[in-house]
Amino acid sequence: MFKKQYWLLAVLLILSLLIGACSGPAPAAEAPAGSGAAGQAAAPAQVAAGSSQLPVDVPRQDLFVMDQIFRYSVIDNYNFWINGPHEPHRHALMMETLWIRDQETGERINDVAASGPVYNDDFTQMDVQLRDNIYWSDGVQFTADDLIYTVELLKSNPSLNKAGWSTQLNQFMESVEKTGDFSVRFHLTGPNPRFHNLFEARWNGIYMMPKHIFEEVEDPATFNFSPPVVLGAYVPVESDPNGYWELFKLREDWERTPAGIVVGEPGPPYVLTIFYGDSAKKAIAMSRGELDVYFDADIEAFETTLDTTPTARSWYTDFPWAYPNEVSTRQLTFNLDNPLYANKDVRWALALALNIVELQTEYIGGVAKVTPVHIPPTSTLTRIYLDPLEEWLQNLEIEIEPGVMYKPYDPTVPDQIAAWAESQGYQVPGTPREVFGTGWWKHDPEVAERLLLKHGFSRDGNGKWLTPDGEPWVINLISPPDENDAFRMANAAADMWSDFGIDVNLQGLERSVWDQNNFVGQFDVTTPWHSMALASGDIWPESRGLHPQYYVPAPEDHRSLGGSNVGRVNDPRIGELLDAMQAVNPDSEENFELGREFLKHWIENMYDITAISFKKFVTWDERYWTGFPTAENPTYMPLYWFQGGKFPIQDLDPVGQ
Known part of the structure; x- marks a missing residue:
């Protein structure tokens, strides 16, 4: 569990691994799938021994090495028009x-x-x-x-x-x-x-x-499209049969590709995506010059990277360092097909049992913005949604007992986080709300208890919660360890709900297993990520999959009718609001006002517990390649695993050129 003592142990572990790495690498064995609360996938399979552990025979100065978000479970299949094959990095x-x-x-x-x-x-x-x-x-x-x-x-x-x-x-x-x-x-x-x-x-x-x-394929749904014929600037030339890495080669005619035309530069001759495993392994790889950019890491590994790799940096050169503008948020999402979590008061009780200030500081390191709903606090979305909702949030009331109302929102949360940051010696570069986001729900276990008692929950002699039928309450919480903030948030929830008296079975699952469990509803609580709005403020495109017309019950795949409803929300009012949005101009105030009503309805029902917006320690080493976007030079987004990640990759130059 990620308590303060664990942070110290994690730092010591990383440092010891770095010291060990200096004596030279050894070949890595094939990694088993991660499992259990601290499940982490191990290093790539079949790496070469010697002075480098990179698994490909390409001159290092010709190779850009990217952190592969997860180990691929579907190998040698580039049919990205069906559900299954993995598109991160590849589609860029x-x-x-x-x-x-x-x-x-x-x-x-x-x-x-x-x-x-x-x-x-x-x-x-x-x-x-x-x-x-x-x-x-x-x-x-x-x-x-x-x-x-x-x-x-x-x-x-x-x-x-x-x-x-x-x-x-x-x-x-x-x-x-x-x-x-x-x-x-x-x-x-x-x-x-x-x-x-x-x-x-x-x-x-x-x-x-x-x-x-x-047009020559008999069944396009079963066609694996390998080797692929593509419009992008790179083609795959070699890959690990176990899914740990993939090598791409720049097309000779790169100037006849969209990225080549837009950027006007060739980019690296080769790109290697490689999954090393957890944050510590990424820090080690970067310190050895065997990783040019990583997708994210926990704050301890990031700080270790800064200490061990002088040529490395993230978006900012100082606190809060990380890239803050990815339009997405992180949730604790309930399986509403489970009768326990179909009860709105149970969901509110679980929210009030959490301490968001502790979650954001002790588990996330103080570097992510807080938000109570699927709207990240970017400047545009704050102006359209979060600022107009602030007064409503402060006046929001829930009924904790018949006739007894309670205001759950605490607007002082960003001020509390700012005070913590200053106590750590950090300079807060802006107002608390600008840097740390909005208010959030009060940490109020006493009110959470009253909400549960109202519905027949009880405690045993040891203070452990029992469900209304008298059985021990166990929450099956699943999360992928390779998604650092999601897993940290899951650990925070597990710790805090356990402190509240609920047994929590936290399972750290390899990404492909976690994905499949989400698809079929095999969880009580999971940790996905989502934004309800585009960067423009339009909610309909990102939320249309929540329309009840796409709802299917578990264990059917929630995507089977074209939806995107991990939590199995089935609410006619959601459908009415989405239909109303669809009928109006997406840039109109009428659309934004419908969006605010949509968000109010979602919050009142606590359909999930949104905690923080995205931050990414997208960290790159300028030992071999330069030109990656920074806060001082924001040419493109640094999110290289998105489809638009093609442009910053194409814009790279060899160091010294």
């Missing part, structure tokens, strides 16, 4: 859509499109002009035929339903026509000013298919 290097939305600059970047979407007056048609100078990796030119083939195949085949794309094309697209070799017109089923969002990547957008490849 290989896959293209029409547009990319950069989360740092807010800019819409034309990907395979040559310009932005053009709608008619009533938003029933959308015209797209395509680039006329990009080519597939086998030399065939990309044209309107590829785009039309892609959307028509996805629409006709419900098995090709990655991200609900098949479902949405059937719902919103009547037909598509070719208006030129590099232009198309979409005919929509009704007015829809958001149709372009299907092709505008925050995380991803509909990936373009090579028509000349897929």
Whole structure:
């Protein structure tokens, strides 16, 4: 458990591993899957002995080494139009859509499109002009035929339903026509000013298919698309059969790819993605010059990196260091198909049993912003949602006993965190609300107890909670250790709920196992991440999957009807609000006001416990490569595992050039 004593032990462990690493590496054995509360995957399989543990025979000065977020469980399958194959990093290097939305600059970047979407007056048609100078990796030119083939195949085949794309094309697209070799017109089923969002990547957008490849395939849903023919600047050339690493080579004709055209630079000749395991192993790899960028790490490993790798840095050069602008938040999500957690008062009780100040400081290191709902406190989203909701939050009341009302919101949380930071010797670079986010729920175990007693819960002679049927209350909480903040948040919840008298079975699961449990509802509480809004403030595109029309009960895969409803929320009011949003202009105040009503309804029902927004210790070593975006040079977002991560990779230069 992540108490203060554990932090000290973790630091000592990292330092001892670093000292041991100086004596030279040894070949690593194949790693077993992580399991148990502290389950961590081990180092990559089949690494070479000698002066380097990198598993590929490529000159180091030609190789950019990226932290692979997790070990791939689906190997040698690049069919990213079905659920299953893993797209992080890969879609940045290989896959293209029409547009990319950069989360740092807010800019819409034309990907395979040559310009932005053009709608008619009533938003029933959308015209797209395509680039006329990009080519597939086998030399065939990309044209309107590829785009039309892609959307028509996805629409006709419900098995090709990655991200609900098949479902949405059937719902919103009547037909598509070719208006030129590099232009198309979409005919929509009704007015829809958001149709372009299907092709505008925050995380991803509909990936373009090579028509000349897929039209020869008998069953595109079972086709593994290997080796892939891609529009991206890199192609895979070698990979670990156990899923620990993958090597990509820059195309000779990189200037005929969207990233090459947008950036105007070639990027590294080779890119290696590699999964080392936990934060300590990432710090060791970077200190040895065997990792150029890592996705995230816990604060102890990050501080160790700064101590052992003088050429390393994160977004900021000082506290709070980490990249703060990824538009997402972290939740403790309930399985509402479980009758215990279908009770709103139980969910509120579990929220009030948590101490958010301790969670944010002692478990996360004080470097993430607090938020009570799936809205990260970016400047834009704070202005649209969190600031207007503040007075409502301060006046919010819940009924703890018949006729007894209680105000659960504590607006002083950011001030408490700022006081902690100053006590640690940190300078707070702004107001507490700017740096640490919003208020949150009071830590009030006494009120939490009253809420539970109201519904027949009780305590045994040892103070342990019993469910209304008299059985010991055990919460099965699952979380992936490779997602540092999610796992830390899970440990905080496990500690605090245990202190409150609930037995918690915390399972640290390898990512593929955790994902599958989420898909089929095999958990009581899980730790996913989500934003209910785009960076623009539009809630509908990110929340449409919560509509009750997509609800399916566990153990059916929650994605089966095109939804994205891990918690199995089934609420007609959610559907009404989403339908109302869909009918209005996404940039209108009317849409934002509907969004505020949506958030109020979600909060009142405590459908999940949102704790913090995203921060990422995206940390890079400038020993071999330079030009990665920083707070001083925010050319692109540093989120290299997103589809838009292609641009900062393409913008890298060798050190000394």
